[in-house]
Each structure stands twice: as structure tokens, then as C-alpha cells.
Amino acid sequence: MPTAVYPLPMDANLAREVAKAAKATGLSRAELMRQALAFGLPTVVKALSKAPHRLTTVDPLPLRQARALYRQDEDDGQQVRQLMAAQRFEVAD
Numbered sequence: 001m002p003t004a005v006y007p008l009p010m011d012a013n014l015a016r017e018v019a020k021a022a023k024a025t026g027l028s029r030a031e032l033m034r035q036a037l038a039f040g041l042p043t044v045v046k047a048l049s050k051a052p053h054r055l056t057t058v059d060p061l062p063l064r065q066a067r068a069l070y071r072q073d074e075d076d077g078q079q080v081r082q083l084m085a086a087q088r089f090e091v092a093d
Contacts, residue, residue, distance in 0.1 A: 008033070 010018070022032045061069070 018029055018032060022029045025032060027035065060066070
């Protein structure tokens with residue numbers, strides 16, 4: 001498996017905590033940080049991800065009602081023709 005190296009600057013307090021945790025677990029500092037990332041990444045993503053926002057505050061129609069509405073024919077041809085007739089204009093030569 002190909003690997004990538006990422007330099008990871010950290011403050012002195014965090015570096016001490018990593019060293020203590022590595023000693024307590026018997027892992028190298030690098031392996032401890034890899035394991036911490038692997039175990040903690042889903043938690044961090046869940047905690048810090050932005051929630052998808054709704055574009056509207058109107059709740060969607062219940063499924064049964066939506067199906068009933070969309071099953072109806074939309075015959076609005078007469079209204080469209082009336083609107084078009086009301087907007088007619090002459091083109092000047």
C-alpha cells in the first residue's frame with residue numbers, strides 16, 4: 001500500500017500527551033497517531049461536518065398526497081392560451 005508522509009506540527013502539550021500515550025500503549029508515536037486518526041476520524045467528521053441545510057421551511061407533502069396530486073392531468077392549455085392572447089403585440093416593420 002502506498003504511503004504519504006504528512007509533517008504534523010503540534011504544540012508542546014500535545015506532543016507530551018502523544019509521547020505518554022505511546023509509552024502507555026507500547027506503540028511508536030507514528031503508529032499511535034495513525035491509530036488515533038483511524039479510530040477518531042469518523043467521530044471528528046460527524047462532530048464537525050456542516051449539517052445539510054434545507055432550502056425551505058415548508059415541509060414536503062406526505063407521500064400519499066403527493067402521488068395523488070401528481071397523478072392528475074395538468075390540462076392548463078386554455079389558461080396558457082388566454083395568457084398568450086393577452087400578451088400579443090404587433091411587430092413594427
